[in-house]
């Protein structure tokens with residue numbers, strides 16, 4: 383059965399792979415990004431900055447009016463602006479929190495009203511292993527991604543009796559534009575990953591489609607690491 387699925391940050395990387403995975407399942411997929419690019423097969427792609435609460439609310443209203451109630455939201459849009467905390471600018475801090483945390487909340491808020499009415503839904507936040515590892519230079523990013531865990535658990539409690547699940551997928555290092563600048567740092571990183579490789583966007587996409595499936599209805603408030611073992615036990 384075709385569901386209405388919204389994926390933010392789906393112009394490339396993990397979001398694009400996730401949108402494609404839902405398209406392959408036969409779902410009606412709507413993507414959101416600043417560029418408006420999207421993979422083949424999506425029903426609509428909207429050009430919206432997720433940190434703009436009003437624009438995101440209008441986009442969700444437009445999606446519901448055109449396609450019906452949103453059943454699955456994947457809040458994936460994210461950026462990094464790394465820098466050591468001592469020299470981190472206010473702008474670096476605010477940009478990262480605005481996109482990764484505010485944007486995720488606004489996306490969930492926009493999608494959840496139709497889920498509540500429909501008494502059915504799945505929300506998946508794309509977090510990160512970063513807050514569990516304490517990576518230097520990522521105070522802004524780690525704080526925003528840690529915030530997603532608290533956000534997801536509060537929403538999971540608020541929405542569980544409405545048959546809405548809320549979970550976090552915490553990727554390790556995945557081969558996308560975000561990690562392209564790692565370059566030779568990858569050589570020092572690889573020995574720390576038990577799986578011996580960095581992940582591919584599809585490694586995340588298939589976990590997300592599982593969390594949004596009927597088989598996963600009893601999983602809520604969970605943080606699921608998908609990191610080749612990098613953050614094991616943290």
Ligand code: NDP
Pocket residue numbers: 390391392393394395396397414415416417418419430431432433458459460461481485508509510511552553554555556557558559560561
């Ligand atoms: P990419 O940089 O490849 O893609 C990021 C996506 O987010 C793009 O589609 C971009 O589209 C979109 N985006 C960024 N800012 C905004 C915004 N303000 N409004 C709307 N869309 C936005 O990154 P990844 O695919 O690697 O990352 C996806 C998610 O996974 C992020 O949340 C990231 O933090 C997380 N993650 C990634 C890891 C990795 O190793 N790659 C590890 C752990 C977590 P556009 O530029 O068109 O707006």
